[in-house]
Amino acid sequence: MPSSLRSMRHMLIGFLVFGFIYTMVSVLWGFSALAAFPALERADLATPTLLASEFVPPVLGVIVMIGIMAAAVSTIDSIMLTLASMVSRDVYANVKPNVSEKRQLLMGKFVVPVIALMALAFAELELDLIAVLSVAASSGLVATVPALIGAFYWKRGTAAGAVVSVVGTSAFVLLMYATGNSLLSLPAGVWGILVASVLFVGVSLMTKPHQATTDAFFTAISEELGKKSLQWGL
Structure with missing residues (x-):
């Protein structure tokens, strides 16, 4: 449990960095399986096949x-x-x-x-959907990244920007998967983070933030973290 709002912000960035590293490791692992076993019929078998091979x-x-x-x-x-x-x-x-x-x-x-x-x-x-569901979930989660970062780091961000960013990007990602998951040879995940960022920033700049709500949000978080710190003796 973070002891302050600053610690929570650092924790948020830490989770994002860890998620990026984890994603890169997963991608490299998948490419390794593809290079070692080009005739692999199902993507779901990449990890067990590679672990059971002489390469590991x-x-x-x-x-x-x-x-x-x-x-x-x-x-x-x-x-x-x-x-x-x-x-x-x-x-x-x-x-x-x-x-x-x-x-x-x-x-x-x-x-x-x-x-x-x-x-x-x-x-x-x-249904052999492990790889498909994993990629789809990751692509969908990127819709929340700009709104999450903006909530803690950008006071100009608005609720309308967050809602439009999440809903619009989710619809965009679903549309990409329905039409082949490729636009200019880039997958839905790459486009998702770009679309989410543009929507969040653009709509936030076009709408007016509610300063009282923003202040109440940060005050409530700080007070709650303070209570938790006292309970844990931090």
Whole structure:
């Protein structure tokens, strides 16, 4: 938990840098698999095929596979808990405003196994969509990057700019995938970050920021971080 707004800003940049490095490693890994096995039929088999090949020492292959499994399990846990919290607090609590915390907790506990069963049913279909979904998710996430950075670093940014940036870029990315995922030989992810940045900056400059809301936003964050710091003894 960051101890101040400045620390939160640094953490945000750190996550973005880590995400960029992770993406570059994944891309290089994919190109390595393509170069080593040009006849590979499915992109989903790139990692297991490369780890099982003579190019990777067996011990290193086992360690990497264990790391991948551990990361997958922790990611699945986080996603299920996040979705359960969203349903119980953002949906159920709004439908029933006076619902108690205990009822919200019970709703969250009910949602977790439902999500797990839905994911299991989807996996049983074996649609060979791991690579496609991963790329599509990454391309879609870039729509939020300019708005996130702008929220903490650019006080001229507006809510309208953030909404138009996220919605417009998401629609643009979906359109690119529907029409072949290529424009001027560049994939949706590259165009997504460009479109999101242009929309966020352009719409923000054309609209007027609500200074009172901006000040309240940073004040609330600073106060909440201060409370957490006291609780953790920082």
